[in-house]
Amino acid sequence: MLDYIVVGFGLAGLSFVEQLELNNRSFCVFENYSQKSSRVAGGLFNPVILKRFTPAWSAQEQLEKSIPFYRNIETKLQESLVIDLPILRRFNSIEEQNTWFEACDKPILNQFLSTKLLKNSNLALDIPYSYGKVKHTGRIDIKGMLSAYLRYLDQKKCLVNESFEYNELIINEDFVAYNGLKAKNIIFTEGFGIKNNPLFNYLPVVGNKGEYIIIKSEALQLEEAVKSSVFIIPLGDNHYKIGATYNHDDKSPEITNTARKEIQKKLERFLKVDYEVVGQVAGIRPTVRDRRPLAGTHPDYQNVHILNGLGSRGILIGPTTAEHLYNHIEHNISLSKECDIERFEKLR
Template structure:
């Protein structure tokens, strides 16, 4: 392992990881548990969705109240992973939380009632919940139901992993320059580093990666507001089209929107106006905006993660496409990716990056 993050001399490793968002962090953590040396390169989280995400795990989503993909597997796996990390890094990041879901119409409320009787949905949906005090704060036309969910402080996870990796001397804080990667038959070389594999975890910025430029990216920018709502004290997440997530004291995370044309990380006036317009319709009371955040979610066209090896070069790997649900799905897939790398466990086709074919001339 390199002793310093600033003065690297000749370094030989099994794995070089690019990107230290939730994907790169969890992958490195699993490799560490499997006694596999690694080095991470990250550009100070310059484009990190993980740093600003609300970290909500919402098992029942959409207007039709559909169970989230593989949630029965992902949720318990995520809980035990984050709790293990809490113990190791001495932090608190996981919270079981109810989501008070306000209905947009009476029909939605009826649909909800039906869903509460479906097998497999009952553990995530509660009919009864004493949250009537919310009527002082929230405009409610059609009632609400309760989803049993959770929240993870993803920003805290990534920040604490950053310190952990720095202390171990395995984090190099700089922009990875694709042009300097030399791919040889059994290894890759990057400046002074020689690795068996480079694993790219750059989040939405992967569209700039020449080895994975052929993927059908549909990344979506999201903006969020940090707001103060005086006197609103609730242990629950409120969902009315948007999410209002309790942080500390009377501060809340509010968001977020979806924007596909502007993929910068900058908060915009258009975004803020849009969010505030929605907020005014939801809230009956005054609020104050204390911060405005933006980042881009790494989304692929088929809304599935993309993990595994480059189609023609087995020294180059990918762990990305966590989309809108990185909090719940990253723990499980980081473990599967590690099992693939260390034990050759097969990656399911649905998430294998090789489901996307290279253009013919590149083969």
């Protein structure tokens, strides 16, 4: 008898599995690699919404939990995964500078925003109104982390590389059974794939398609992430990830010329040197209409659970929400009403 079956392994799955590891619980992971949003994400962690200069939801708690969480994974997997990376916000006007300074005076934000304007010295970029610097930022190599963790799970003989067939799941009062496996609990961490799950497809995961392009530019020589109408994220070796798009209508997994042209148009407003597009990636973010995660236990089955809806801030949201969900399942500690799936009970 296992403690858990985990279905899906993006940021949500990894966050919950690491909780199981930390608490010495036995588990088996099913992964079919159909959901790509975690693997193609930019990987930045940032406690501030840079469009409006407002704090992200529960930013301080999430930052305090998540960075040690990823450092621990880094040590366990013996991989370099956490990269210190300053984030600079390009100002478009004097008015934006003034709004930034107003935000700096707010108690929640003053620990995250620098009050010093940074002049641009990189001739490859057009930055007429200077930068503002966000503190406590960086990048996680998400793709590398997920790949390394899956190898680790494979070595532990607790990874099954196949799709989960919902109609073969048997739910009993005290355990669940699936293809010869028995577990006390099952948790679904499937990202946008939850739309195909008959147990949880009533939940309002609307999905938001994001695309990035990868460029190469020897002239750019940028060591910080820069946020303007798009992000420029240094990857090393003169390569940069640029994006992302936010498309609520297209739910296909394929990359599109429309997105590439949109990103390039925004990039070329302030990039003044030559570059070459060398790649493009796409994924469907599991977004929820109230922009809060989905965590909790199925209303009819006490041993069936979900962790989903991490959206575009899964790096920070995942570890904290996974810990709260684990404590809810194991110790009957109530979840926050903001993330508990009970808030959507009327949609069933």
